Each structure stands twice: as structure tokens, then as C-alpha cells.
Amino acid sequence: MKSIIDNQSLEKTGIERLQWFRDMMPLVDSINDYLDNEQIFKGKIIAICMHIEPKTAVWIEGILRGGAKHIYLVGCLGTTKEDTAAYLASLDRMTVLGKKNDTYEDHQNYLTQVMDHKIDLFLDNGASLILAHDRLKPDWTPIGANEETRSGKLLIEKEKVSPDYPVVVIDDSPVKQLLENAIGVGQSVVDGFMRATSLLLGGKQVLVIGYGFCGSGVAKKFKGQGANVMVYDLNPTIRLKAKADGYYVDDLPEVIKKADVIITVTGSFDVIRPDHIKYFKPNVILANSGHYSFEIDVKGLKEKASVTRVKKDIEKLTFTDKSCYLIADASPVNLACGDGNPIEIMDLGLGLQSASAIRILETDNQLKKGLQAVPVDIDKKISIDMMAILK
């Protein structure tokens, strides 16, 4: 099956850019050596849905070295780096399905094509593969799956899908929650926002919607840059926590009215919708850092606006009496406008992915079926190994 990517001539740029990431990912590097020595993935056909970017590429190199017979890689929406896709597509035993501006329909089409092949292992993000398997019901079942993120777990539960195979939820690992979500995402969201806008953050009224692991980190990092941060969360206890942490908290319409910048990070859809336009300050900037762009009802907002591009990654939506700005079509701002989470953080996160995949294959389906957290011993081992690396 041929790759579908933007531009194969970017392969050399993709290769050149990768060395820095390889050098800065010692945990994945050591696991990649282990995969190679033990040939953990020998003969296995693996479907991966992940952000196509350099850190993912370093991790995928290990899966290939570990003997995978073939990898089908589907990109996540709005976050594909064209040069990384070109590099990966140039490798043997790889099919890459991901373009920078893929639509939801393109994404679904790729997933349908992947399901035509008998897959041994899913390494999923946002439950794309798991939901496609449930929807299309091919006559095979994978040995198991990893699901990377909160949104994926929420979708599996919302759609009442009961996978007939083990699904290790990487996001249920304290390592991921406490390091990637609470620390890494905040730093990279501020970075992505600044790269997209080049604006001063000091003095801006920034509204963070969703104050979970990611949102609390996003709020903290914006506050650290001098922004006046406001928080809204559906959960009243979490709102209270945000208030006790020192943020301005009020009902959603009240905080929207005050906001210069609104960032969604909830795992829910349509958190900002056309019926909120009446509360918008003129020229409010909208961005998302949740997994799916649907946290902002972009289609609904655009139907009510004339749309002009004012900068790479920024569109101006002009309504009858005011305008707003939308960053990267609400794709996760840290990945769409920057390089995603800090390298050390993804060294950990992708290390968890590999260790969980090894467990699924080594135990040969002895894990229980359905959703489950990363085994506790894996969390401990990854934390100890990372601590040794950071010393």
C-alpha cells in the first residue's frame, strides 16, 4: 500500500532534523536497542495513529528495528510535519497516511484502508484505530492496543465500545498525567501560542477552559509569563480547586466576556460555540490544546463569519458586529504551531508506549480484555530509568 503524504522531496529535511531528537531521547534510545536485540515485534503488523513529528519518528525507528513486518502510520489531524512524514515514508516496511491539512474525511478514509489489513497491534491516539475497528468489524482482532490520550479513552467510553482485546490506556499512567500533561503540555502550549502570534503574554486576560492535568499546567505556564489567567471547568470541585490555586473563576459567559485569549483543553466537543459569540470581546483569540479540534465548533463559527487568513496559522473570523482570531483551525496549538511537547517529556511518554506494547506481546494476550491502566511496575521502572538519565 502506497503512502499518502504531502511532499516526498522533503525527505532530506526530515532526516537532517531528526538527529537532535535522537540525541535528546536516551530512554527511547535504550528501549530501541532492547527492541532490536530481542526482536520484540518480529513478524508483527502494526497500525499506529500518532502525531507525525520527529519524536514519534525516533520511536518508530525502534519498532522497525524491533522486527516489525510492516507499519501502517496514520497521522493525527492538524499536526503532521510534512518533512517527518516524507522521511518515514522513505523507509522500508512503512506506509504513511498523513498530510498536513487532512480533513476528518481523509483521516477516516485512511483508517478504512488500514482495516483492510490484518493487524497484530494498535498503537493508537484519540481512539481512531480502535473506533474504526469497532465500526468496520473486520474478520480479525488485534492482540492488543495502547491508547495514548484522555480524549481517546473518553471517546471509547462515550461510544460504548467494548474492545475484545486488551487496551492499555497510557493516559491512566501517573507518569503521563504528572509529567506530560501537567508539565509538558503547559510549556509547549505557551510556546506554540507565542510562535503563532508573536504577542506579549504579560497583562493578557487568558481564559483556560478545562482545569484537569493539562489545563492546570497550561494555566500555570501562562501565569508564569505574566498573563492574568481565568479558569472555567464544568466540575464545581475543580472550579473550587482553580480558585484556591489563585485563578479568577466565574461562570462561562462572565469569563468569556473578559478574555483576550481563550484556550480549550477539556477532551469534550463544542466547548466554544456560535452561541458564545455574543460574549466575545472584540478580537478575542481562540486556540485549542485538547486532542481534537472539535473542542471549538469551528464549522459553526465559520458559517457565521467571513474568513480571511491574516498570518500563517491565524485566520480572522468577522461576524456582523465583531471579529475573532482562530489559531491553526483549533488543531492542538502546541503541535500545530510548535514542535509539540518537550523532548524529554515525550521520551518518557513514548517510552511508556514501547514498554506497554512489549507487555502486550510478551504476555501473549494474558492481560484482561478492555481498557486498563499501564501496569504499575512499568510506571515505576520508567520513572527510575528516567531519574537515572536525568542525574
Ligand SMILES: NC(=O)c1ccc[n+]([C@@H]2O[C@H](COP(=O)([O-])OP(=O)(O)OC[C@H]3O[C@@H](n4cnc5c(N)ncnc54)[C@H](O)[C@@H]3O)[C@@H](O)[C@H]2O)c1
Ligand atoms: N496537546 C497535547 O499535547 C495534549 C497532551 C495530552 C493530552 N491532551 C488532551 O488534552 C485534553 C485534556 O486532557 P487532561 O489530561 O487534562 O484531561 P482531564 O480529564 O484531566 O481534564 C479535563 C478537564 O476538563 C473538564 N471539562 C470537560 N468538559 C468540559 C467542558 N465542556 N467545559 C469545561 N470543562 C470541561 C473536566 O471537568 C476536567 O476537569 C484531552 O483532549 C487530552 O487528550 C493534549
